[in-house]
Amino acid sequence: MSRCAATLAAIDAANAADPDSREGQPAAQLYGQRMSSELSRLFPGASEILQIAARGQHIERWVLQRRDYEEGRSGYLKWRSDLARHHARRVGEIMREAGYCEEDAERAGHMLRKEGLKRDAEVQALEDVICFVFLKWYFAPFAGTQDPDKLERIVTKTARKMSPDGRARVLEEFDLPEHLASCFRA
Structure with missing residues (x-):
């Protein structure tokens, strides 16, 4: 198995623990698969790192609950920011375990934190x-x-x-x- 395939499988395995299965499978896992499907359709030449970032976009999203943050816009933005950092950290851990270098893991984190939106393709x-x-x-x-x-x-x-x-x-x-x-x- 390639390191990309191993990373995607590990993201799916992590997301299999999502307690929300209203659509017949864990919600975060389904979301990741939908992200991969749309990425493949819209950007068929996507790099491995972008493929991993897309699959890991909502990794373990359920661990940070919106209800644990204050009401209103500032609480919402704090929650979203904390989620992005969590997604970047977890995807980076999985990538390093699969044999990716620190630079590649940080690149995926850069994407997951949306750093460079409108400037980074x-x-x-x-x-x-x-x-x-x-x-x-x-x-x-x-x-x-x-x-x-x-x-x-x-x-x-x-x-x-x-x-x-x-x-x-x-x-x-x-x-x-x-x-x-x-x-x-x-």
Whole structure:
């Protein structure tokens, strides 16, 4: 087994412990597989490190619960920041165990912490994949829980994080209501 395959398998094994199995398998494991699938479709020439970062995007996400942070935006942002650091640390540990060098592990961490968004092509590719996975598998159930104005703000923020090519593909691939589709045209 290649070190990349071993790393992906170890990420899946870690995510198999996710207690949320509402969709028939552990949620973090399913999310990682969806990330890999979309990465392969959108960026078929992705580097091994980007493939690993995509699979590990939500590694052990359940260990840091949103409810353990203060309410409101600042608590939400702190939770997200702590999650990104946790994902980067765990993926780095797994990569080093599989034989990757420190530089490769840190590169994956760089991507998982979203350092260089809009400036680093691989960080941007990861963000585009994250947005596609959200829109394809998680948007519809999420949208039903949100106030329409808040939902439009969330979609606008999502679109702003994407590359121009990513936004164009969203418009080609998803049948969004006009008020939400317009967020991807800016």
